[in-house]
Amino acid sequence: MQEQGSGTSATGAAGVPTLTDDVVRRALRNCSKGEASRLTVPAWVRDVDVATAPVVGWRDPKAPERGVLLVPGAGGAAPCGLVLRAPTGGGARAAAMCDLCRTTRAAGEVALFAAPRAGAAGRRGDTVGAYACADLACARCVEVERGTHALRPDPGRSVEERREALAERAGAFVDSVLGER
Numbered sequence: 001m002q003e004q005g006s007g008t009s010a011t012g013a014a015g016v017p018t019l020t021d022d023v024v025r026r027a028l029r030n031c032s033k034g035e036a037s038r039l040t041v042p043a044w045v046r047d048v049d050v051a052t053a054p055v056v057g058w059r060d061p062k063a064p065e066r067g068v069l070l071v072p073g074a075g076g077a078a079p080c081g082l083v084l085r086a087p088t089g090g091g092a093r094a095a096a097m098c099d100l101c102r103t104t105r106a107a108g109e110v111a112l113f114a115a116p117r118a119g120a121a122g123r124r125g126d127t128v129g130a131y132a133c134a135d136l137a138c139a140r141c142v143e144v145e146r147g148t149h150a151l152r153p154d155p156g157r158s159v160e161e162r163r164e165a166l167a168e169r170a171g172a173f174v175d176s177v178l179g180e181r
């Protein structure tokens, strides 16, 4: 089978790359090309404004044990992302805090994800764990102005601060998985 030509680069209004399926698959650093190609990219991902989104995350609708976390590149750079494995037994049994967006969410809504390390370590089965929103919707959680009992954003911080802190923590997590920090 012939590889699809990649001469066309989809860009948004400001020259920022659109998260097409191709861009997403190329961004994933801790899985094989085969796994990346089997991944389902939900339609809404294409409409994400990568210039402002701190992270883009989702659970694979066709393989719920798989999650994806993308960190958009600064200044129009290509995004960098990870495939995550979710536990099959559901999330935490009590309210818990997401390591990435620091939102405290109801029982079952925060899960311990495992990110396979890149390269040889990953092939040996090494992973890095993180408690994160089970739906990986951290980018939406930080936008919540007024928390509820089931979803309490990081207290004492503005939406803007939460967004920045999320991008920073997610970037650090990606780097730790890739062994760059």
Ligand SMILES: [Zn+2]
Pocket (backbone or CB within 6 Å): 098, 099, 100, 101, 102, 103, 132, 133, 136, 137, 138, 141
């Ligand atoms: Zn979160």
